[in-house]
Amino acid sequence: MLLLPFAYIVIFAYIPMSGLVLAFKNYTYAGGIWGSDWAGLTNFRFFFISGAARSVIPMTLAYNLAFITVGMFVQVSFAIILNEVIGKVFKRVTQSMMLLPHFISWVVVSALVYNILNFEFGVLNNVRAGIGLADVNVYGMVGLWPFIMVFLSVWKGAGYGTIIYLANITSIDPQIFEAAQIDGANAWQQIRRITLPHLKPTMIILFLLAMGNMFRGGLDMFFQIIGNNGMLLPRADVIDAYVFRLLTSSADIGMAAAAGLFQSVLGFITVLTANFIVKKIEPDYSLF
């Protein structure tokens, strides 16, 4: 019964792992992954000389850290205030509305962004004109894009994360809150002393899992929203999207493989380190 799933991960996970040797090879179609000639460190040299390594690796790290921390902050906050809200209908309706972005693809998100931010036709400039402000070319304001990307990431993930945390909060025994209230704890104290500590294990586990993706992920978002926009790429790019562009537009397999090796190894080190630290502090919360 395990045969098919096992074969699947051997083919689609373990064989590509062995394919990491491509980073040290000069890939030719005839030679394939294992038959191509060795190239030493040439691929890495190009990856570093082009400057891509120095800009895209830290940028990936910064973006993902922002996505994870801001995302988690928003999700936990919304879960807590959703739990406080008295109106049942309001609670249900806002939850439904917030979950909607989770269900659509990044391709559709790119259409939404185009609709709002496009210089010539966008709703933003339309509204600005309506109140007498000059048009702005958001696609020309490079410094703004890190914020836009973080917003989009939070926007798309908020509903889903909020519901996970909310489900967690509702599992707290209400008697604990009642007891705290009798003892005179105000709403803020209850959140700080009861709700947040209760959410901590979930937050840590989700954080650790996200750490594993620290150098991965973001491809969907960055390729759909930024694409090949050369002006924005220096400020809005991640390794995944970089590798994807190398593969699809220039077919520079060697450099893509070198960047990919970095990504895999760095990702692995991050998740091991994060897990190690958590294990030191609170062994119960570690992944393994």
Add this chain to the structure above:
Amino acid sequence: MQITAARRNRIKITGDRIVLNVISYIALSLFALACVIPFYLIIVSSFTSERAILTHGFSMWIREFSIEGFEIILTNPALIARAYANTIGVTLVGTAVAVFLATMAGYVLQRRDFAWRNPIMFIFYFTMLFNGGLTPYYILCVRYLGFTNSYHALLLPGMFSVWNMIIAKNYMRTIPDEIVESAKIDGAGEFRIFIQLILPLATPLLATLGLFTALGYWNNWMDAMLFIRDRDMYTLQYFLQNMLRSIQALRVVAEMSGLVVPVMPAENMKMAMTLIVTGPIIFAYPFAQKYFLKGLTIGAIKG
């Protein structure tokens, strides 16, 4: 006496609660609106004439009603119908197989009497921590597995997920071992136990995994972009991506319609196409959401 005191406390609304509620209502309303308004804008733009868009841009309301974009796209919908059929087919087949594989593997790995479950579990789990990345995967698929222009290029990449397997494993751990034992005494084989006893007991799990997987297949554009060159095999998302990005793709659709238009309503067509692609999700949303909420409490995250 104590119980009534507690009851009274539960409904007692203190000043700080009111403040918190006011903040909550404002913050949640604003964010919820931000989640929905972009969709409203797309609907508006897809029903606004190209002329109004070219002079006024995309607006908050319909300035000049028109369905020219839909008309052009749907007059000869051969390509879109193909993309729809491809996406639906791939989603149905892919989801069915993926759910079956994930639950089957999860079931085996949660069985306490399976001696190798820990080492094998590790082999699966390791792939979540470390992997080869896109490049070797891409070359493997193109050069060795013949993915170019084939339906298995759209099906196979999403067909098994270790994450879903872990959710399945955790869920099935809650099914009492006695059921399996008694079935064994009655002489049922392992596979039969899984199909006839375990799966029917795990319907909420199946619904949840099915929904997750179906969403993944439906929204996938990458596999089509990497492996598919034949226009008849495009998926919906990739089709939309092309229409948004290249005027050429819009022209192909406009030419196929055979309608004579003085100016191609490019902007209007993009928005109409976005609506056509998103439509099913919006319709399925109430049902999907119901199972989704139920499912989130399933097999939570503990590994």
